[in-house]
Amino acid sequence: MAGRLxxxxxxxxxxxxxxxxxxxxxxxxxAIGDDAAAFVSPAGELTLVTTDLLVERVHxxxxxxxxxxxxxxxxxxxxxxxxxxxxxxxxxxxxxxxxRDCPLDxxxxxxxxxxxxxxxxxxxILGGDTTxxxxxxxxxxAVTGSVREEEMLRRDGARPxxxxxxxxxxxxxxxxxxxxxxNIPADTPELAALVKAHLLPRPHLAEGRWLAACGAATAAxxxxxxxxxxxxxxxxxxxxxxxxxxxxxxLSENLHDFCRRFGKDPVDMALSGGEDYVLLATLCxxxxxxxxxxFRQALGRPLHVIGEITGTGRLEVVxxxxxxxxxxxxxxDHFKTGADHGDTRQA
Amino acid sequence: MAGRLxxxxxxxxxxxxxxxxxxxxxxxxxAIGDDAAAFVSPAGELTLVTTDLLVERVHxxxxxxxxxxxxxxxxxxxxxxxxxxxxxxxxxxxxxxxxRDCPLDxxxxxxxxxxxxxxxxxxxILGGDTTxxxxxxxxxxAVTGSVREEEMLRRDGARPxxxxxxxxxxxxxxxxxxxxxxNIPADTPELAALVKAHLLPRPHLAEGRWLAACGAATAAxxxxxxxxxxxxxxxxxxxxxxxxxxxxxxLSENLHDFCRRFGKDPVDMALSGGEDYVLLATLCxxxxxxxxxxFRQALGRPLHVIGEITGTGRLEVVxxxxxxxxxxxxxxDHFKTGADHGDTRQA
Numbered sequence: 001m002a003g004r005l006x007x008x009x010x011x012x013x014x015x016x017x018x019x020x021x022x023x024x025x026x027x028x029x030x031a032i033g034d035d036a037a038a039f040v041s042p043a044g045e046l047t048l049v050t051t052d053l054l055v056e057r058v059h060x061x062x063x064x065x066x067x068x069x070x071x072x073x074x075x076x077x078x079x080x081x082x083x084x085x086x087x088x089x090x091x092x093x094x095x096x097x098x099x100r101d102c103p104l105d106x107x108x109x110x111x112x113x114x115x116x117x118x119x120x121x122x123x124x125i126l127g128g129d130t131t132x133x134x135x136x137x138x139x140x141x142a143v144t145g146s147v148r149e150e151e152m153l154r155r156d157g158a159r160p161x162x163x164x165x166x167x168x169x170x171x172x173x174x175x176x177x178x179x180x181x182x183n184i185p186a187d188t189p190e191l192a193a194l195v196k197a198h199l200l201p202r203p204h205l206a207e208g209r210w211l212a213a214c215g216a217a218t219a220a221x222x223x224x225x226x227x228x229x230x231x232x233x234x235x236x237x238x239x240x241x242x243x244x245x246x247x248x249x250x251l252s253e254n255l256h257d258f259c260r261r262f263g264k265d266p267v268d269m270a271l272s273g274g275e276d277y278v279l280l281a282t283l284c285x286x287x288x289x290x291x292x293x294x295f296r297q298a299l300g301r302p303l304h305v306i307g308e309i310t311g312t313g314r315l316e317v318v319x320x321x322x323x324x325x326x327x328x329x330x331x332x333d334h335f336k337t338g339a340d341h342g343d344t345r346q347a
Numbered sequence: 348m349a350g351r352l353x354x355x356x357x358x359x360x361x362x363x364x365x366x367x368x369x370x371x372x373x374x375x376x377x378a379i380g381d382d383a384a385a386f387v388s389p390a391g392e393l394t395l396v397t398t399d400l401l402v403e404r405v406h407x408x409x410x411x412x413x414x415x416x417x418x419x420x421x422x423x424x425x426x427x428x429x430x431x432x433x434x435x436x437x438x439x440x441x442x443x444x445x446x447r448d449c450p451l452d453x454x455x456x457x458x459x460x461x462x463x464x465x466x467x468x469x470x471x472i473l474g475g476d477t478t479x480x481x482x483x484x485x486x487x488x489a490v491t492g493s494v495r496e497e498e499m500l501r502r503d504g505a506r507p508x509x510x511x512x513x514x515x516x517x518x519x520x521x522x523x524x525x526x527x528x529x530n531i532p533a534d535t536p537e538l539a540a541l542v543k544a545h546l547l548p549r550p551h552l553a554e555g556r557w558l559a560a561c562g563a564a565t566a567a568x569x570x571x572x573x574x575x576x577x578x579x580x581x582x583x584x585x586x587x588x589x590x591x592x593x594x595x596x597x598l599s600e601n602l603h604d605f606c607r608r609f610g611k612d613p614v615d616m617a618l619s620g621g622e623d624y625v626l627l628a629t630l631c632x633x634x635x636x637x638x639x640x641x642f643r644q645a646l647g648r649p650l651h652v653i654g655e656i657t658g659t660g661r662l663e664v665v666x667x668x669x670x671x672x673x674x675x676x677x678x679x680d681h682f683k684t685g686a687d688h689g690d691t692r693q694a
Contacts, residue, residue: 029393033584034502035431035568036397036492041388046376049474050383051489053442057481084382095400095487127396129487134404136480140442140487142398145383155381221382237380 003104010130013104017111021118021125028091028124037126039091041146048145050081056136064180067106069199070139071113077224078143079121079203080277084222086153086212087145089205091126092118095140097133110139121205151212153220153281156237162218163288164242164307167207167279169250170227171266172197174273175258190254201277208279210298216287226274228315228327234282241312244271244327247320250304271317271327282309350451357477360451364458368465368472375438375471384473386438388493395492397428403483411527414453416546417486418460424571425490426468426550427624431569433500433559434492436552438473439465442487444480457486468552498559500567500628503584509565510635511589511654514554514626516597517574518613519544521620522605537601548624555626557645563634573621575674579662581629588659591618591674594667597651618664618674629656 005013018032027040041047054074056062065073075092082089094114098107118125123143176198179186186192204222211217219238221230227244235242246267259266283291288305295303310316315327352360365379374387388394401421403409412420422439429436441461445454465472470490523545526533533539551569558564566585568577574591582589593614606613630638635652642650657663662674 029496029499030432030501035428036395036434038393038395038432038494038496038499041394043390046385047388047394047491048383048385049438049440049489049491051440051442051474051476051487053444053476053478053485053487055444055478055480055485058444058479081382085377085385087383091396093396093398093489095398097400097402097405097485127398129398129400131400131402132405133402133483133485135482138400138402138444138480138485140398140400140476140489142396142440142487142489144394144396144491147385149376149385152376152385154377 004100004102005098005104005107006100007104013107014130016108020115023119024122024124028126031124031126037091037093039126041090044148045146046149046152048082048085048087048147049142050078051140051142052077054139056138062102062106062137065199067109068113071110072117072200074139074141075114075117075143076201076203076277078141079117079123079205080201080222080224082143082145083203083205083208084153084220084279085145085147086151086208086220087147088209089121089123089143089145091124091144093142094125094128096128097131097138099133099135099137102137121203147212153208153212153217155219155221155234157218158234158238158240158282158309159218160240160309160311161285162282162309163285163305164231164244164309165281165283165288165292165303165305166223166227166250167204167301167303168276169197169252169255170223170276170278171255171269171273172252173201173275174269175255175264177275178262190257193254194258198275201275203277204279206299210295211279211281214291214294216283216291218282218284220279220281223276223278223280224274226272227280228271229274230280232315234280235313235315238309241310241314241316242307243310243316243318244307246317248304248306250306267317267319351447351449352445352451352454353447354451360454361477363455367462370466371469371471375473378471378473384438384440386473388437391495392493393496393499395429395432395434395494396489397425398487398489399424401486403485409449409453409484412546414456415460418457419464419547421486421488422461422464422490423548423550423624425488426464426470426552427548427569427571429490429492430550430552430555431500431567431626432492432494433498433555433567434494435556436468436470436490436492438471438491440489441472441475443475444478444485446480446482446484449484468550494559500555500559500564502566502568502581504565505581505585505587505629505656506565507587507656507658508632509629509656510632510652511578511591511656512628512630512635512639512650512652513570513597514551514648514650515623516544516599516602517570517623517625518602518616518620519599520548520622521616522602522611524622525609537604540601541605545622548622550624551626553646557642558626558628561638561641563630563638565629565631567626567628570623570625570627571621573619574627575618575662576621577627581627582660582662588657588661588663589654590657590663590665591654593664595651595653597653614664614666
């Protein structure tokens with residue numbers, strides 16, 4: 001539908017976007033349309049809350065992504081945080097600040113993307129805020145979830161000897177971002193898959209739940225800033241070090257092709273790329289092998305063993321030819337570095 | 348402290364603002380510093396969630412307000428939504444998008460304002476997101492709360508014959524906004540009080556809890572868009588009309604002084620002003636008088652009876668001289684009207 005928000009007004013817009021927002025009715029007492037949403041939380045479980053703010057020209061270019069992909073991503077990054085706690089996602093709350101030049105079509109696609117991903121994971125969109133913005137499109141998504149306290153995956157539980165695992169490929173998203181930023185057409189299925197990995201990340205909620213319930217995980221985080229930076233958060237809060245086996249990193253054939261063609265190093269892409277939104281977890285050594293087997297049986301996907309927690313306090317990388325180097329483990333800090341892409345959640 | 352975010356970096360900033368964010372430790376399992384916050388919700392109560400997005404040059408002028416007041420207001424408007432549900436506020440989640448030219452001092456004041464109000468109401472600041480913005484300062488606050496389902500105050504329960512009450516003065520905030528927008532110095536205590544009513548609203552959480560627990564309230568909303576518009580939301584969802592007694596509206600002496608001096612009508616200011624953040628509630632007629640008496644005893648403040656719910660479907664205003672007119676009851680819609688101030692919450 002063509003037009004701008006001014007044509008249908010704010011209330012008309014809210015009426016339109018609320019359709020399809022409620023995918024589970026049980027336990028929902030107030031959805032969009034009262035002062036606050038109200039819903040039942042599972043008895044005896046902790047309430048989880050996470051929030052992410054996306055600002056145009058900092059986190060996304062309006063034209064590069066398209067509304068649908070932007071909607072998917074805005075929700076996916078929050079669901080990924082719930083996954084990293086081992087939780088079940090409950091409800092999403094979407095605030096948008098809309099500049100006058102933003103077409104209604106784009107906003108409808110944005111909500112279609114969010115509703116699509118929300119429905120896939122049984123998440124209700126229960127509220128939010130719609131307002132104007134002077135220059136940039138602004139989207140804040142907050143997501144609630146729940147988890148049993150004894151199952152919750154935290155960052156600070158990694159101990160020397162623990163096995164480091166991840167739940168999916170690393171580096172694909174960074175390669176896709178490179179193609180977008182350099183305006184390189186994704187004219188093969190391989191390149192298109194990399195762009196898709198960047199634009200339409202899949203939150204690993206099922207993987208997070210499985211790891212939380214298996215009882216063997218000692219720490220977890222989702223890979224948003226890059227393997228080195230996010231593992232760095234686990235090491236810092238756990239007071240530990242780690243050694244990563246570069247030869248064991250799950251790197252896709254698509255990434256290898258990309259790196260050959262554009263002269264990049266796939267291990268570097270995996271270590272420092274970011275926005276993979278796979279989970280990184282540490283498991284008790286004695287239970288890791290059995291857990292990886294059962295993970296594959298349960299989810300039909302491998303749990304990749306990529307390294308080990310150490311007592312060194314450093315993050316080291318061992319290459320297949322036996323060379324060992326220390327990697328930079330600090331998080332992306334775009335205020336300090338002067339770069340403008342990327343952000344860091346407080347929680 | 349002088350400087351910009353770039354001087355201390357994002358993580359340095361988070362370290363600084365998290366101090367004093369946790370005012371109640373009981374039941375909080377993860378605060379700022381993990382993938383999501385995690386906390387215990389009271390057994391058997393509903394979880395409430397509300398969120399508000401404030402964008403520079405749309406909702407506030409950075410210099411006019413000052414950081415402290417902006418922080419107070421960003422949190423207060425959300426606490427007011429929890430109050431309007433009859434809930435107890437639990438935790439706040441603060442996302443900010445910061446332009447490069449925003450001084451660190453301003454951000455510190457912003458968080459000082461939020462922590463000040465949060466502490467006053469026993470609300471923990473448990474998470475958020477800190478990121479860059481190209482042009483405008485952007486603040487999204489999400490707040491969680493809880494309420495027993497049978498006590499929850501909703502918008503749609505008003506019935507003909509119910510008495511309409513409000514918990515505080517109307518119109519002061521609009522007068523304060525006028526002084527700010529017209530650059531009129533608030534050079535008397537009376538004018539300063541009006542500016543304060545606009546910049547530092549007090550969320551009526553105690554009033555909301557009392558109304559929820561008293562058992563006589565049939566509907567409630569907080570006055571953010573103005574008495575006529577917000578009562579309009581109750582009437583629309585309840586399928587009712589109302590008559591407001593203009594002579595009974597709680598109008599401060601400061602507002603009367605302001606209106607005499609600047610040629611305004613105090614009843615108009617009360618009806619269409621907005622941002623009062625008092626509660627508007629409807630009570631069963633037979634229990635209203637007793638409830639108002641007990642309200643004053645319990646809270647030391649009056650519950651003002653200002654009108655009655657009718658079956659007309661219209662919002663009417665009766666003036667002290669007996670004239671009756673129909674008021675415009677639709678909500679503020681800044682996309683459709685073309686104005687830029689104000690916003691409307693989806694929930």
